[in-house]
Amino acid sequence: MAPYIGTATSRVDGRAKVTGAAKYAGEFNTAGLAHASVVTSTIAKGRITRIDASAALSVAGVIDVLTHQNRPLMASADSAYKDDVAPEGSPFRPLYDDRIRFSGQPVALVVAEESEIARFAASLVCVEYDEEAHVTDLHRQRDAAVALAAPANPPRTHSPRRGRAAHRSRRWLQLRCATAPSIMSQSSTTTRWNCMPRQ
Amino acid sequence: MINFHYARATDVADAVRQIAADPRAKFIAGGTNLIDLLKEDVERPSRLIDISRLPLKSVEETAEGGLRIGALVPNSDLAYHPLITQRHPMLASAILAGASAQLRNMATTDGNLLQRTRCYYFYDTATPCNKREPGSGCSAIAGLNRMHAILGASEACIATHPSDMCVALAALDATVHVAGPAGARGIAFSDFHRLPENTPQCDTNLQPNEIITAVELPARGFTVNYSYLKIRDRLSYAFALVSVATGLELEGDTIKEARLALGGVAHKPWRDPSAEAALRGQAANQSTFTRAADLMLRDAKGFEHNAFKIDLAHRAIIRALTQASRGTPQSQSNKKIR
Numbered sequence: 301m302a303p304y305i306g307t308a309t310s311r312v313d314g315r316a317k318v319t320g321a322a323k324y325a326g327e328f329n330t331a332g333l334a335h336a337s338v339v340t341s342t343i344a345k346g347r348i349t350r351i352d353a354s355a356a357l358s359v360a361g362v363i364d365v366l367t368h369q370n371r372p373l374m375a376s377a378d379s380a381y382k383d384d385v386a387p388e389g390s391p392f393r394p395l396y397d398d399r400i401r402f403s404g405q406p407v408a409l410v411v412a413e414e415s416e417i418a419r420f421a422a423s424l425v426c427v428e429y430d431e432e433a434h435v436t437d438l439h440r441q442r443d444a445a446v447a448l449a450a451p452a453n454p455p456r457t458h459s460p461r462r463g464r465a466a467h468r469s470r471r472w473l474q475l476r477c478a479t480a481p482s483i484m485s486q487s488s489t490t491t492r493w494n495c496m497p498r499q
Numbered sequence: 500m501i502n503f504h505y506a507r508a509t510d511v512a513d514a515v516r517q518i519a520a521d522p523r524a525k526f527i528a529g530g531t532n533l534i535d536l537l538k539e540d541v542e543r544p545s546r547l548i549d550i551s552r553l554p555l556k557s558v559e560e561t562a563e564g565g566l567r568i569g570a571l572v573p574n575s576d577l578a579y580h581p582l583i584t585q586r587h588p589m590l591a592s593a594i595l596a597g598a599s600a601q602l603r604n605m606a607t608t609d610g611n612l613l614q615r616t617r618c619y620y621f622y623d624t625a626t627p628c629n630k631r632e633p634g635s636g637c638s639a640i641a642g643l644n645r646m647h648a649i650l651g652a653s654e655a656c657i658a659t660h661p662s663d664m665c666v667a668l669a670a671l672d673a674t675v676h677v678a679g680p681a682g683a684r685g686i687a688f689s690d691f692h693r694l695p696e697n698t699p700q701c702d703t704n705l706q707p708n709e710i711i712t713a714v715e716l717p718a719r720g721f722t723v724n725y726s727y728l729k730i731r732d733r734l735s736y737a738f739a740l741v742s743v744a745t746g747l748e749l750e751g752d753t754i755k756e757a758r759l760a761l762g763g764v765a766h767k768p769w770r771d772p773s774a775e776a777a778l779r780g781q782a783a784n785q786s787t788f789t790r791a792a793d794l795m796l797r798d799a800k801g802f803e804h805n806a807f808k809i810d811l812a813h814r815a816i817i818r819a820l821t822q823a824s825r826g827t828p829q830s831q832s833n834k835k836i837r
Contacts, residue, residue, distance in 0.1 A: 318601070342625035420500055423540055493733070 311497075324499050326415065334363055337418035339408035339425045341400045344434035348398040348407060348427060356410055356421040365425065366409040371395045388448050400429065403436075500537045504546040508553060511678050511712060517548045519680055519708040526550050526710060528571055529605040531598075532614040540624050541615075541631060551607075555712055558582050564718035567676075570609035570711045574664065575600065577608065587716055588828070589725040589746055593667035595831040596729045599736050609711045612665060612675065612691065615702060616658035616766075617738060619643060629655045630699040637699075644802040646738065649809055651765040656699030657802065660692055660767050661738045667727060669768035670744040670760035673716050679709035688714075692767030699766075721746025721758065726822040728829045728836065729762070730815055735834070739763030741812045743819035747783065754778045759791060759820070764799075764812060771795050783824040785817065792816040 316322035341348075353365035374396055375381070381391035394406045408425050412418035435441050477483060508514035508526075518524050524546035527533055536542040555569035558580050566582055577583055578594040598606065620626045620638035627636035639647050639657050647657040665688075673688040692703055705711070724747040731737040742762035748755045757778035761769040774794040781787040792813045799809045818836065822828055829836060 416500070419538070420502065423500065 334411050334413065335415035335418045336412070337410045337415070337422035338406045339410065339422050339427065341403060341405040341407050341427070341429070343400055343429045343431045344403040344436060346400045346429050346431040348400065349430050350426075350428040351408060352426040353408065353410075355424040355426070359412075359417060359421040359424065361413040361417040362421045363411045363413065365421075366395060366411065367407065368395045368397050403434075500540065501543050503537075503544055505549065506546060507549045511553060511555075511710060514548060514550050514553065514710050515679055515708060517546075518710070521546050522707075524548055526609075528607040528610050529573070530610075531602050531606045532610060536615065536622075539622050541622060550609075550710070555609075561715060566716045568608055568714045568716070570713055571607045573604055574598070574606045574608070574611060575603040578603065586722060587667075587671060587720040589721055589727055589744055590664065590667045590671060590716070592725075592727040592828060592831055593663045593742075593744055596727055596739075596742070597663035608664075608714055611662050612668075612711060612714070613703065613705075614660075614662060617661050618647065618658040621658060630658060630695075630702075633698075633700050640802065643804055645804045646740065646763070647802060647805050648765045649799045649801050649805060649812070650761070650769050650796075651694045651767070652800070653695045653697065653699070655697050656695035656766070658695065658699065658766060659763055660702075660765070661763075662768075663727070663729060663739065663742060663762060665692070666742055666744040666760045666762035666768040668714060668716075669770055670746055670758040671716055671720070672758070673714050675711060676713040676715060677705060677709045678712050679706055681706075683712070685715070688768075689770060695766045702766075719748075719756070721748065721823075723826050724749055724823045726819045726828040727831075728815055728819040728822065729831075730811060731763075741808055741815050743812075743815050744768075745816075745819045745823045747778075747820070747823045749783060749824065752782050752784075754781055754783050754787070754824075757791075759795065759816065761795065761812060761816070764808060769795075778820075783820075785821075788817045788820040788824075791820065 311317070313322055348368070351367050351369065353367070356362060356365050374393060378390050381393060392401075395409065400407070407427055408422070410418045410422040410425065412421055506517060508517055514526065518526065523544055525533065525542065525544040525548070527547045527549055528551045533542060533547075537544070551571065553571060555571040556576075557569050558572060558577065559567045560582070561567050566586065568577060568583075572580075574594050574597075578591045580591075584591050594603065597603070615621070616630065618628075618630070618639055620628050620642065621630050623638075624631070626638040629635060629637050637654075637656055640654070644657060646659060648659050669688050671688075675686045675688060675691045677684060677686060686704060690704060693701055725745060727742065727744050729739045729742040731739050739762045741764055744758070744760045744762070746756075746758040748757075757775045759770065759774055759778070771794060774791045777791050777794055778787060781790075795816060796809055796813055799812070801807070801809050819829070822837070827837065
């Protein structure tokens with residue numbers, strides 16, 4: 301590990317990516333492969349009142365337009381969507397209902413024989429909304445924040461125990477902090493930028 | 500992206516003929532900005548006229564000792580061309596400060612001049628934007644405006660021109676050569692890009708159906724005392740918050756000739772004759788540079804998220820002039836600012 305820390309190290313996929321040799325997900329092809337384009341909400345909060353996909357459906361090569369009105373059956377319970385490390389709250393369910401919870405929320409999925417057709421048809425989908433007032437600045441709303449009902453403990457790992465317990469509970473941490481000789485409390489913000497590629 | 504027709508131009512006259520025949524047609528060369536705008540539904544041309552094969556790809560010497568850069572020379576070729584690196588290294592430096600290697604390989608001189616602002620609201624067709632739809636309003640003025648203008652803005656628009664190359668071309672007093680139905684003409688670089696005023700939908704003073712054929716550089720290139728300093732949120736692959744292109748001619752410690760242009764702060768590369776006049780004849784020192792920076796920014800006006808640019812620009816001007824006076828231009832590969 302030591303030789304890598306602090307040095308400029310190329311990514312294993314670096315050469316392939318900068319020379320155009322890397323194959324991205326969208327570049328795989330197979331017979332009968334369909335492509336989709338997502339239509340997203342232009343409001344941050346409110347309800348969808350109407351979706352008109354007729355112009356999109358009439359474009360040659362479009363297979364279907366999925367919305368909350370014609371989507372396949374989806375489970376409604378949170379437990380159906382959560383995994384072991386999911387945070388508190390209800391997980392996002394795409395195209396579940398007519399409620400808009402954030403700007404850019406998927407509201408329709410246009411499926412077509414080619415990606416360009418899907419993208420073009422998506423630009424023809426008309427969505428109307430009942431818009432509600434939204435707040436997107438976390439810091440302005442801090443005083444209205446609601447405490448977590450029951451903070452989750454870290455998940456149990458499957459690795460064999462090595463000496464002491466492999467993890468600690470939040471309760472253990474609270475007890476230790478209460479008796480610590482000194483406590484440093486600090487607030488920091490991290491940038492939304494990071495260097496991890498999506499593909 | 501809407502359905503569009505695609506056609507190729509065989510020569511400059513043919514290109515002018517084709518674009519004059521269809522008011523909703525647009526030229527395409529490298530497409531590194533236009534294709535994005537098509538995908539975002541910001542530009543909706545009926546027809547793309549491909550000019551990428553026109554014979555406008557050379558860099559030649561002019562009778563006056565300057566250089567004539569063909570409109571279709573790729574940015575990367577231009578940055579590494581011996582005539583440019585030897586005679587106008589400021590231009591090469593500015594080009595290499597921008598975009599990425601892949602983009603520079605595709606992008607052309609023509610397109611670099613005509614690229615459009617990257618204002619988030621211009622790109623978002625769900626928001627009001629006077630540049631995209633005149634009269635609809637400007638979302639940036641009371642919105643997120645970190646990348647926006649501090650000089651020359653209007654109540655209609657506070658967008659900036661994103662090019663690095665253009666800041667150097669402005670400092671070097673380039674001329675833009677165009678051809679159109681009425682014939683050929685040259686446009687001084689300072690007159691090429693417009694201020695937004697109440698017509699933000701017009702980025703440049705190109706007349707309808709005109710095509711850029713070349714950019715001409717005069718003989719004077721500031722080969723020793725120059726710098727292109729770009730300050731941005733990331734070390735690479737990001738637009739300038741503030742950039743400075745500067746060139747000096749020194750006689751001993753005295754400035755005989757000075758050029759100073761700012762990028763990232765206005766609808767066009769920003770030059771101020773009074774700031775340059777305040778440098779000429781003066782000693783190349785901190786107090787001279789400070790005076791020039793004061794003059795350059797005297798009308799600067801910040802918005803909620805970009806007022807920091809005023810002080811940043813002031814410091815960047817002084818730093819760039821210092822680098823130029825010492826003959827130690829900012830490197831675009833070693834990012835440390837000395």
